[in-house]
Amino acid sequence: LFNRPWIFIRGVPSMKFLPPEGPAEVAFAGRSNVGKSSLINALIGQKGLARTSNTPGRTQELNYFVPDGYSGEGDDLPPMALVDMPGYGYAQAPKAQVDAWTRLVFDYLRGRATLKRVYVLIDARHGIKKNDEEVLSLLDKAAVSYQIVLTKTDKIKAPGLARLLDITAETIRKRPAAFPEVLATSSEKHRGLDELRQAILTTVEG
Ligand code: GTP
Numbered sequence: 001l002f003n004r005p006w007i008f009i010r011g012v013p014s015m016k017f018l019p020p021e022g023p024a025e026v027a028f029a030g031r032s033n034v035g036k037s038s039l040i041n042a043l044i045g046q047k048g049l050a051r052t053s054n055t056p057g058r059t060q061e062l063n064y065f066v067p068d069g070y071s072g073e074g075d076d077l078p079p080m081a082l083v084d085m086p087g088y089g090y091a092q093a094p095k096a097q098v099d100a101w102t103r104l105v106f107d108y109l110r111g112r113a114t115l116k117r118v119y120v121l122i123d124a125r126h127g128i129k130k131n132d133e134e135v136l137s138l139l140d141k142a143a144v145s146y147q148i149v150l151t152k153t154d155k156i157k158a159p160g161l162a163r164l165l166d167i168t169a170e171t172i173r174k175r176p177a178a179f180p181e182v183l184a185t186s187s188e189k190h191r192g193l194d195e196l197r198q199a200i201l202t203t204v205e206g
């Protein structure tokens, strides 16, 4: 699947615009600017498909990406969809907007039957923060399977990364819906991408 071209099919500004439940969905969640959109582009090898930015708050809807050749409508359903999400924890945007994004993200994560796995992205320079913990708790409560992915590992040195991997694994050890293995990635240096692709395929096929 990751060798084929992918296309953007839909931006969802609120729950009522979600496509009908059908294909397996894999979502990318995380704080603003953690690198969600960049990681999707790196996974599918298409720079610029998911829009990225230096400025937090770039992605403002649930953006659906599917392998090309499927409209995602009716009986032409794709085998799976990747869902790029708005970030949480961006305090600089107007409060009404932040509230709307947060509600959308939380409602989707809690209430989507075809959501197979959430990749919760954590900036390798910062580790798991309080608002990440809130999202993990929500996923545990809703029994939605998730896996932690460290991003931007090109920005820290090897010993720091090894330590962070240990700390992160320990932090999630008692969380019921957490997949125990923590993945380390860099979209910029193309690190950890094959492991993540394999994890996604296993999830979707299983
Ligand atoms: P929002 O949509 O605003 O929530 O952000 P996002 O999580 O989608 O982040 P995005 O992919 O837009 O990336 C944010 C910034 O981080 C951009 O300037 C990227 O170039 C940079 N970035 C993303 N991944 C990496 C990485 O692996 N290494 C480095 N050094 N920078 C990265």
Ligand code: MG
Pocket (backbone or CB within 6 Å): 036, 037, 038, 051, 052, 058, 059, 084, 085
């Ligand atoms: Mg984004």
